[in-house]
Amino acid sequence: AQSVAQPEDQVNVAEGNPLTVKCTYSVSGNPYLFWYVQYPNRGLQFLLKYITGDNLVKGSYGFEAEFNKSQTSFHLKKPSALVSDSALYFCAVRDNGWGYGGSQGNLIFGKGTKLSVKP
Amino acid sequence: DGGITQSPKYLFRKEGQNVTLSCEQNLNHDAMYWYRQDPGQGLRLIYYSQIVNDFQKGDIAEGYSVSREKKESFPLTVTSAQKNPTAFYLCASSIGGTYSNQPQHFGDGTRLSIL
Numbered sequence A: 001a002q003s004v005a006q007p008e009d010q011v012n013v014a015e016g017n018p019l020t021v022k023c024t025y026s027v028s029g030n031p032y033l034f035w036y037v038q039y040p041n042r043g044l045q046f047l048l049k050y051i052t053g054d055n056l057v058k059g060s061y062g063f064e065a066e067f068n069k070s071q072t073s074f075h076l077k078k079p080s081a082l083v084s085d086s087a088l089y090f091c092a093v094r095d096n097g098w099g100y101g102g103s104q105g106n107l108i109f110g111k112g113t114k115l116s117v118k119p
Numbered sequence B: 001d002g003g004i005t006q007s008p009k010y011l012f013r014k015e016g017q018n019v020t021l022s023c024e025q026n027l028n029h030d031a032m033y034w035y036r037q038d039p040g041q042g043l044r045l046i047y048y049s050q051i052v053n054d055f056q057k058g059d060i061a062e063g064y065s066v067s068r069e070k071k072e073s074f075p076l077t078v079t080s081a082q083k084n085p086t087a088f089y090l091c092a093s094s095i096g097g098t099y100s101n102q103p104q105h106f107g108d109g110t111r112l113s114i115l
Helices: none
Strands: A001-006 A010-014 A018-021 A025-026 A033-038 A044-050 A056-058 A064-068 A075-080 A086-095 A113-118 B004-007 B012-013 B019-025 B031-037 B045-052 B055-057 B064-066 B076-078 B087-094 B110-114
Touching: A001 A086, A010 A018, A018 A113, A025 A075, A033 A075, A044 A056, A044 A064, A075 A086, B004 B055, B004 B087, B012 B019, B019 B031, B019 B110, B045 B064, B076 B087
Parallel strands: A010 A113, B012 B110
Antiparallel strands: A001 A025, A018 A075, A033 A044, A033 A086, A056 A064, A064 A075, A086 A113, B004 B019, B019 B076, B031 B045, B031 B087, B045 B055, B064 B076, B087 B110
């Protein structure tokens, strides 16, 4: 079975400081991993994805994420947080279908982490 | 601009009433999805469709129905059998369907409440 865990409901950061939003996952096969951001009363916006290759993935708005296969993690990072980064962040995973994953290949979302950046 | 349009933005349902949420995309995507978002629970998949005239149940399909008569449109009906329909409903589309490495693109949602 696939699952995604975002262990922190909320992360508080001062503007200008680095931020990390944590995500761990479980899939039977090999994963495709995604990060999305949601602003109040809006849909989700895609930030970045890991498919294969380089473990450090760069995405939109200065965000990056590091894939760690041994720790089954895909933490979202940014070197210097902005107040405008305050939003709800979702990690998502799906089995890539190569090898016997036993899943339907649908995207599974974590419960979300609220990021609050204070001036 | 290409994108996904959901309407209405807010919707109220009376007891015993069916309501339909609209989702239209002009991205030429084959796959479309409906999710339900409740506070603190992330997104849960209701239904998805990978091609016109075909759709599959997701994890929480009971009390919902869909149709996919056109590539651009994937309306969701919340039936009276759905006893707890109050939630934020999100429609999404993507180039590929299951097992795809392509991201999903989301509309801005419909917030459904009970009168």
